[in-house]
Amino acid sequence: MSTIERDLLKRTDLEKALRRSEIEVADLKTRLAEWEERYDALPKRDASFSTVSGREVKPLYTELDHSRAHKPIGYPGMYPYTRGPYATMYRTRLWTMRQFAGFATAEETNQRYKYLLEHGQTGLSVAFDFPTLMGYDSDHERSLGEVGVCGVAVSSLADMERLFEDIPLDRVSVSMTINGPAIILFCFYVAAAEKQGVDVSELRGTVQNDILKEYQAQHAWIYPPEPALRLIVDMFEWCSDNTPKYNPISISGYHIREAGATAAEELAFTLRNGFEYVERGIARGLDVDSFAPRLSFFFDVHNDFFEEIAKLRAARRIWARGMKEKYGAKNPDSWRLRTHCQTAGVTLTAQQPENNIVRVAYQAMAAALGGTQSLHTNSMDETLALPTEKAVRIALRTQQILAHESGVALTIDPLAGSHYVEALTDELEDEAMGLFEEIDEMGGVVLGIEQGWFQQEIAKSAMRQQREFESGERITVGVNSFTEGSSDVEIEMLRIDPEVEKRQVASMSDMRAGRDDEAVRVTLAALTEGCRSKENLVPLILDCVRGYCTLFEIRAAMEEVFGSYKEPVFF
Amino acid sequence: MGDERKIRILVAKPGLDGHDRGAKVIASAFRDAGFEVVYTGLHQTPEMIVSAAIQEDVDVVAMSVLSGAHMTLFPRVKALLDELGADHILLTGGGIIPEDDVAELELEGIGRLFGPGTSTSDAIAYVKEWFSTTDEA
Numbered sequence: 001m002s003t004i005e006r007d008l009l010k011r012t013d014l015e016k017a018l019r020r021s022e023i024e025v026a027d028l029k030t031r032l033a034e035w036e037e038r039y040d041a042l043p044k045r046d047a048s049f050s051t052v053s054g055r056e057v058k059p060l061y062t063e064l065d066h067s068r069a070h071k072p073i074g075y076p077g078m079y080p081y082t083r084g085p086y087a088t089m090y091r092t093r094l095w096t097m098r099q100f101a102g103f104a105t106a107e108e109t110n111q112r113y114k115y116l117l118e119h120g121q122t123g124l125s126v127a128f129d130f131p132t133l134m135g136y137d138s139d140h141e142r143s144l145g146e147v148g149v150c151g152v153a154v155s156s157l158a159d160m161e162r163l164f165e166d167i168p169l170d171r172v173s174v175s176m177t178i179n180g181p182a183i184i185l186f187c188f189y190v191a192a193a194e195k196q197g198v199d200v201s202e203l204r205g206t207v208q209n210d211i212l213k214e215y216q217a218q219h220a221w222i223y224p225p226e227p228a229l230r231l232i233v234d235m236f237e238w239c240s241d242n243t244p245k246y247n248p249i250s251i252s253g254y255h256i257r258e259a260g261a262t263a264a265e266e267l268a269f270t271l272r273n274g275f276e277y278v279e280r281g282i283a284r285g286l287d288v289d290s291f292a293p294r295l296s297f298f299f300d301v302h303n304d305f306f307e308e309i310a311k312l313r314a315a316r317r318i319w320a321r322g323m324k325e326k327y328g329a330k331n332p333d334s335w336r337l338r339t340h341c342q343t344a345g346v347t348l349t350a351q352q353p354e355n356n357i358v359r360v361a362y363q364a365m366a367a368a369l370g371g372t373q374s375l376h377t378n379s380m381d382e383t384l385a386l387p388t389e390k391a392v393r394i395a396l397r398t399q400q401i402l403a404h405e406s407g408v409a410l411t412i413d414p415l416a417g418s419h420y421v422e423a424l425t426d427e428l429e430d431e432a433m434g435l436f437e438e439i440d441e442m443g444g445v446v447l448g449i450e451q452g453w454f455q456q457e458i459a460k461s462a463m464r465q466q467r468e469f470e471s472g473e474r475i476t477v478g479v480n481s482f483t484e485g486s487s488d489v490e491i492e493m494l495r496i497d498p499e500v501e502k503r504q505v506a507s508m509s510d511m512r513a514g515r516d517d518e519a520v521r522v523t524l525a526a527l528t529e530g531c532r533s534k535e536n537l538v539p540l541i542l543d544c545v546r547g548y549c550t551l552f553e554i555r556a557a558m559e560e561v562f563g564s565y566k567e568p569v570f571f
Numbered sequence: 572m573g574d575e576r577k578i579r580i581l582v583a584k585p586g587l588d589g590h591d592r593g594a595k596v597i598a599s600a601f602r603d604a605g606f607e608v609v610y611t612g613l614h615q616t617p618e619m620i621v622s623a624a625i626q627e628d629v630d631v632v633a634m635s636v637l638s639g640a641h642m643t644l645f646p647r648v649k650a651l652l653d654e655l656g657a658d659h660i661l662l663t664g665g666g667i668i669p670e671d672d673v674a675e676l677e678l679e680g681i682g683r684l685f686g687p688g689t690s691t692s693d694a695i696a697y698v699k700e701w702f703s704t705t706d707e708a
Binding site for chain 1: 688
């Protein structure tokens with residue numbers, strides 16, 4: 001057979017297939033019309049048929065709603081990773097059960113970590129107190145009343161050493177939620193590992209280090225965007241050379257969503273932030289494949305079960321496409337989006353808090369069906385105060401029941417091919433692409449932040465949800481409906497003793513008394529100088545840290561050159 | 572003019588906590604309800620809040636605290652208001668504040684504190700009610 005003959009044959013085959021599918025589609029449409037007629041004739045419940053993000057949902061989805069040829073779902077572990085970042089997913093290893101914890105002093109949190117590890121938790125996640133998150137020492141005047149309250153206070157290497165006492169840092173992966181001063185806390189961590197005698201190239205874990213979403217939603221910033229972005233690229237560069245198994249960033253949608261964004265906004269803003277970091281790395285002259293494989297993500301898992309699953313699937317596909325096609329990454333590890341998830345704190349209710357166990361359980365199930373790599377499940381009492389040990393145990397048990405009893409971990413991406421889930425995945429991807437265009441037209445992420453665009457979009461969505469809740473259009477069980485029994489809350493509460501602040505302040509002054517003041521002065525001055533140059537700042541900060549310079553001292557040494565961020569105020 | 576005067580309210584975020592969803596929702600809801608609203612922005616010290624309250628000549632200061640530092644921040648703002656002769660200003664607010672603490676703060680002269688799940692209309696009604704009883708005096 002000649003080439004021409006072969007081509008002709010191929011063409012006839014294609015035409016036949018096309019005709020066949022045209023007939024099938026016509027047939028489908030006829031049957032769908034028949035069903036629609038019946039559906040229209042019958043009464044409907046008086047309710048809003050939209051997701052919590054305000055997305056109108058059709059009463060029925062069929063193959064006509066998706067199966068677009070340009071959005072193949074493919075196979076797990078293969079481009080574009082819609083079905084999961086790894087070929088074997090939970091058959092090789094279940095997701096990491098990683099509960100976020102931290103309170104009071106390093107000693108007390110160290111005890112909680114040991115408790116969690118003994119109960120089968122497989123990774124640690126550090127919650128810092130507000131002073132630490134903002135780069136203030138425990139004995140700074142702005143820290144008054146907040147030391148150790150919402151997380152653990154870590155003001156120097158000494159605190160970090162106590163935090164991980166008897167926890168070998170080469171064997172446990174540790175995630176740290178810190179952003180404005182992330183580079184400083186990361187250096188505390190590296191130096192604490194050195195003190196344990198651990199080879200730092202063996203360190204596994206993640207530092208959140210996502211400053212863009214701080215300006216947009218979470219608001220724990222220090223420096224203006226440009227120097228803050230430089231610090232992040234310094235981390236990319238240093239980590240790819242020195243701590244190759246460590247994730248120097250966790251690009252986070254969680255806080256964007258919790259602040260009020262819709263699922264599509266969370267998806268779009270997070271991924272666009274991610275691409276911004278990639279562009280900044282490339283602009284530094286880094287090979288995209290040298291740092292992109294270590295970029296990790298963090299999404300919220302909110303109430304709408306299917307929309308959340310679709311969001312995670314869409315996120316993987318958008319990231320893979322962008323990294324391969326737009327940024328020219330060649331290493332498949334650069335295309336693969338790996339994510340941590342947390343159930344949505346904002347959905348928990350102070351009324352009938354036991355109901356939160358149920359909310360958390362199905363949000364956790366959505367995270368597993370969406371193919372998450374690690375998961376934090378919230379404790380039922382978190383709208384009231386810090387979680388008690390009992391509440392934390394129930395939250396962890398929820399994940400264990402999900403993993404070992406429910407069957408969701410048996411097969412990979414079990415909802416693939418569901419007309420609804422595939423249609424939602426396509427829709428969310430399209431919406432995100434639309435939002436990318438809007439951001440680009442506005443002049444990019446940093447300009448959008450400076451003009452307050454992201455902040456206003458998020459606030460608008462929050463206001464819409466509040467209105468729906470107050471009008472009763474959106475039901476929150478136990479709060480605006482089914483409220484009988486809501487007033488008798490009998491929950492034990494964990495309280496932070498005000499003595500904690502005093503103890504922490506005292507231990508700071510002991511630490512200051514025992515260090516070499518000259519070394520402190522010299523290393524801090526070198527850091528300030530470094531900020532004026534283009535030098536990578538990680539080694540300079542490590543020098544400060546090893547001599548027990550404090551968090552605020554290091555923050556201030558850089559602030560001298562970088563200045564501080566002023567938010568655009570509006571509501 | 573009595574009833575005609577718009578009630579002026581300062582929505583404030585004291586301390587280091589950046590969770591401003593509630594503060595912004597409250598600020599918008601009060602504005603929509605016809606109040607004159609000033610929002611401080613984030614990371615305010617008690618001194619900054621009290622000075623803004625006096626400068627803006629507000630009737631009410633509404634603080635949003637989700638950081639657990641309420642037992643430090645509310646009494647501090649209250650003391651400063653009293654010290655500067657601004658004790659006619661109502662200090663109210665909301666956030667994650669356990670019931671026992673709410674009771675204790677009320678004893679110290681702080682107005683109602685609203686918890687999670689509050690309807691903005693309840694907060695608005697409370698402030699209007701307070702204003703109508705004090706404005707007569």
